[in-house]
Amino acid sequence: MSDIPMRDTELQVSGNRLAGIVRSIARHRVLAVSAFLLLFPLIMPYEALAVNILIFGLFALGFNLVFGYMGVLSFGHAAFFGIGSYATGIAIVHLGLSWLPAILLGVAGAGVVAMIMGGMAIRSRGIYFAMVTLALAQCVYYLVYQMSDWTGGEDGLTGVKAGEINLGFFEFNLVDPTAKYYFMYVFVVIAIFLFSRILNSPFGAVLEAIRENENRARACGYNVLLTKWYAFVISGLFCGLAGSLNALHLSVVPIESLHYHLSGQAVMMSLLGGMGTFFGPFVGAMAFLLLEDIITTMTTHWPLFLGTIFMIFVLFFPKGIWGSVLHWMKR
Amino acid sequence: MANISLELLALQTFTGLALGSVFVLLGIGLSLIFGLLTVVNFAHGAFYMLGAYAGVFLIGLTGNFWLTLALVPVVVGCIGLGVERFLVRPLYGRGIDYPLLLTFGLGLVLVELVRITYGLDGVPFDTPKELRGATDLGFGFFPTYRIFIIGITALIVTALWLFIEKTSFGLVIRSGARDPEIVRVLGTDISKVWLIVFAIGTGVAGLAGVLSAPMRSVIPDMGTTVLVEAFVVTVVGGMGSLVGAVVAGLLVGVVVSITSLVAPELSDLSMFVLMALVLLIRPQGLFGKKGLMG
Numbered sequence: 001m002s003d004i005p006m007r008d009t010e011l012q013v014s015g016n017r018l019a020g021i022v023r024s025i026a027r028h029r030v031l032a033v034s035a036f037l038l039l040f041p042l043i044m045p046y047e048a049l050a051v052n053i054l055i056f057g058l059f060a061l062g063f064n065l066v067f068g069y070m071g072v073l074s075f076g077h078a079a080f081f082g083i084g085s086y087a088t089g090i091a092i093v094h095l096g097l098s099w100l101p102a103i104l105l106g107v108a109g110a111g112v113v114a115m116i117m118g119g120m121a122i123r124s125r126g127i128y129f130a131m132v133t134l135a136l137a138q139c140v141y142y143l144v145y146q147m148s149d150w151t152g153g154e155d156g157l158t159g160v161k162a163g164e165i166n167l168g169f170f171e172f173n174l175v176d177p178t179a180k181y182y183f184m185y186v187f188v189v190i191a192i193f194l195f196s197r198i199l200n201s202p203f204g205a206v207l208e209a210i211r212e213n214e215n216r217a218r219a220c221g222y223n224v225l226l227t228k229w230y231a232f233v234i235s236g237l238f239c240g241l242a243g244s245l246n247a248l249h250l251s252v253v254p255i256e257s258l259h260y261h262l263s264g265q266a267v268m269m270s271l272l273g274g275m276g277t278f279f280g281p282f283v284g285a286m287a288f289l290l291l292e293d294i295i296t297t298m299t300t301h302w303p304l305f306l307g308t309i310f311m312i313f314v315l316f317f318p319k320g321i322w323g324s325v326l327h328w329m330k331r
Numbered sequence: 332m333a334n335i336s337l338e339l340l341a342l343q344t345f346t347g348l349a350l351g352s353v354f355v356l357l358g359i360g361l362s363l364i365f366g367l368l369t370v371v372n373f374a375h376g377a378f379y380m381l382g383a384y385a386g387v388f389l390i391g392l393t394g395n396f397w398l399t400l401a402l403v404p405v406v407v408g409c410i411g412l413g414v415e416r417f418l419v420r421p422l423y424g425r426g427i428d429y430p431l432l433l434t435f436g437l438g439l440v441l442v443e444l445v446r447i448t449y450g451l452d453g454v455p456f457d458t459p460k461e462l463r464g465a466t467d468l469g470f471g472f473f474p475t476y477r478i479f480i481i482g483i484t485a486l487i488v489t490a491l492w493l494f495i496e497k498t499s500f501g502l503v504i505r506s507g508a509r510d511p512e513i514v515r516v517l518g519t520d521i522s523k524v525w526l527i528v529f530a531i532g533t534g535v536a537g538l539a540g541v542l543s544a545p546m547r548s549v550i551p552d553m554g555t556t557v558l559v560e561a562f563v564v565t566v567v568g569g570m571g572s573l574v575g576a577v578v579a580g581l582l583v584g585v586v587v588s589i590t591s592l593v594a595p596e597l598s599d600l601s602m603f604v605l606m607a608l609v610l611l612i613r614p615q616g617l618f619g620k621k622g623l624m625g
Contacts, residue, residue: 073428120607123614127371127427128570131562132610138559139603146596260559264435271432301447307439314433315421 019329029278030196034189037282047177048249049293051184053286055246058188060269060281061195062238067267068276069199070231071211075263076117076133079140080110080236082258084243086144086151089160089253094150099162103187103244110240111233113140118232122225134260141258157253174248184245191241196278198234207231211276239266268310274323283322342471343592344585349477351584352484356539357557358564358576359491360532366508366571367528369427370419374434375561376554377441378533382407382540383549384445387454396459400541407537408530415529420522438554446551453548480542487535488577495573504528508571563602567609569619579617 025032037054044050063077087109091102117140121132144151151157162174165183172179198204206227209217218224247253256262265288273284291309296302313320319327357379364372372378385406389399418437422429458476465472495501507514507524515521540553547553564583568575583602591598609616 073431120610124566124610127365127369127431128566130428130431131371131566132606135559135563135566135603135606139600139607142599142603146600261555267432267435301443303439304443304447307436307443310436311418311433311440314429314436315418318425318429 022326022329026278030189030193033192033279033282037185037188041178041181045293047181049289051177051181051249053282053289054181054184054188055242055249056265056269056289057282057285058191058245059239059242060266060273060285061192062235062242063266064270064275064281065195065198065207065235065238066231067270068274068280069204069211070207070228071276072228072232073127073130073267074121074133074232074235075130075260075267076121076137077235077239077266078258078260078262079113079117079137080239081243081246081262081266082144082253083113083140084110084240085247085253085257086157086243087240088244088247089157090150092160092162092247093157099165099248102162103241103248106244106247107237107240110243111237114233114236114240115229118229118236122229122232134263137258137263138260141255141260144258145255151253151255154255156255157247158251160247160251160253162248180249184249187241187245191238195238199278203227203230268306270320271318272310272313272320274320274326277320277322277326280320280322284320287321338470339592340589342468342473343588345468345473346477347585347588348581349480349584350588351581352480353539353543353580354560354564354584355484355577355580356487356535356542357561358568358580359488359573360535360539361561361565362568362571362573362576363535364529364532365565366573367504367511368415368419368423368430368525370430370434370529372434372532373431373558374414374438374441375533375536376556376558377438378407378411378536378554379540379557380445380551380554381410381441382537383456383544383553384449384454384540385537386541386544387449387456387549390456396461400538403541404534404538407540408534411530411533412526414533415526419529420525438558442551442554449551451551453550456544456549458545476545483542487538491531491535491573500524500527560602563606566606566616569616572616572618572620575616575618 040053041047041050044053059077059081062080063074066072066074066077084106086106088102088106091097091105092099097105117133117136121129121136124132145153148154164171164173172183174180174183199207206217206222209220209222210224210227214224217227243257246257269284269288270281271284272287273282274280288306291305292302295305299305317324357375360378361372361375364370382403385403386399389402389406390396393399393402414434414437418433419430422433462476462479464475466475466478468478493501495504503514503519503524507519507521511521514524560583564576564579567583568577568579583605586601586605587598590601613619
């Protein structure tokens with residue numbers, strides 16, 4: 001594009017400056033996201049929405065590791081989110097554990113499910129993977145549904161309350177929405193930091209190599225199957241944390257947190273925001289939930305709008321919001 | 332478990348075959364579309380639901396079950412034509428995931444449109460007079476309507492087989508599945524073939540919908556679980572394999588039906604256990620070709 005002479009040099013300069021800003025944001029991406037999310041509740045209409053965006057941004061972020069960075073479409077990530085929720089919920093309701101072990105249990109539970117599901121699904125390649133993961137996640141859904149003594153079955157698991165959280169020097173209660181937001185914020189920022197480190201590591205480079213050309217990655221001597229499995233499990237851990245936080249946020253675990261529609265939400269958020277981009281999942285979660293919040297006040301037919309918007313993005317803006325912004329900056 | 336008689340087992344197997352017939356119709360459509368277009372149709376459940384509602388609409392209009400049965404696949408197939416032409420076609424060559432994502436969005440839209448038109452509650456769909464009651468099979472009485480479903484599925488499968496194996500258009504379909512590039516070089520407009528195959532696939536899904544309307548309740552969400560079941564069938568049978576879809580469909584139907592007799596609480600899970608076993612032993616599915624998915 002650079003060989004086309006620009007008539008308006010002013011525009012070009014401001015474009016370059018903007019691109020410079022974007023570049024420096026990209027360089028300090030963890031800091032940028034953390035700072036933005038720190039001030040985020042101030043610009044949101046109410047805190048619960050901010051908490052939702054935080055949690056689903058994390059969910060989409062974890063999902064994006066597999067979909068955006070490794071190029072493998074999974075339709076089973078609801079299983080990790082849901083199991084993260086249920087394990088945390090069960091730890092608090094049935095085992096009487098406090099919030100920290102409960103969250104850890106949620107993440108670990110999601111990790112175990114990801115190991116099993118990944119082990120079964122990872123050998124199926126390409127488009128097959130989406131179907132297999134979807135079916136396996138639906139299997140988890142029915143399993144949890146059946147174990148109603150532990151999970152509450154159709155009604156979901158109720159009474160997931162973390163109560164007073166005492167950090168020794170500081171005490172607060174999750175009933176306070178602002179406290180809840182910043183409580184979740186700490187976990188999300190740690191997760192984002194880890195995520196960024198993973199992407200920057202040699203392992204992260206192998207993931208992108210697999211996305212670009214699986215056979216070449218294999219020919220270079222990388223164990224593609226094992227790498228895929230690792231990525232799947234790591235992605236499951238992040239989604240499990242998101243689910244775990246969601247259980248504390250809602251105080252209940254609805255059975256819908258395991259349904260494949262939720263996997264679809266992760267897919268849609270990633271694509272809306274921009275798959276394979278660092279900020280994309282959060283941008284996508286924000287766009288998705290804000291739109292949902294606005295449209296559901298006007299009509300009950302939100303899925304109609306969602307489906308239409310999603311189709312428009314697939315057809316005309318496959319790079320997503322943030323991806324398109326990046327693309328536009330590069331010009 | 333010893334008190335389960337042989338007759339009961341035979342009847343339950345027959346129930347499984349009737350259930351499996353619906354799976355077969357769904358699996359064939361899904362497999363046909365995938366085999367040629369390499370599109371995983373996530374809206375397949377929605378087309379199934381559309382079939383049931385098209386049945387409700389047409390039977391209200393004509394009052395004739397047989398006419399409805401003949402018209403529903405045509406109506407749903409025509410919707411499929413439009414979807415392939417205007418929504419799926421722009422995505423060819425842009426990566427295998429995009430048509431899948433698009434049809435996922437389409438599924439949401441179709442379900443919501445039906446919800447706006449017909450509401451959330453179930454719509455009754457009566458079994459036609461001629462097919463009510465039960466028929467003696469020698470080892471017990473069996474609902475006539477279910478025998479009818481098995482029969483009509485056998486008819487459709489045979490017709491499709493003849494169409495694909497014996498007609499010249501079927502020859503183009505088969506060669507298109509093997510190498511679309513060469514077909515195009517030889518002067519055949521492959522995009523027309525894809526259009527028609529997509530219409531056939533969705534039309535058969537619509538037929539499955541109207542056929543199961545008298546057995547299940549007709550609600551906008553009826554396609555949600557069906558989509559997963561159809562996926563299980565294609566994974567077990569092998570993607571893109573029509574024989575696989577038939578065998579796996581019947582197998583899944585019988586397995587679900589027998590489990591619900593022996594251990595009712597596990598009936599929802601049984602098909603997934605079957606799928607997991609197949610994945611562990613034969614990841615490409617019972618009739619899948621190795622490397623097709625590569």
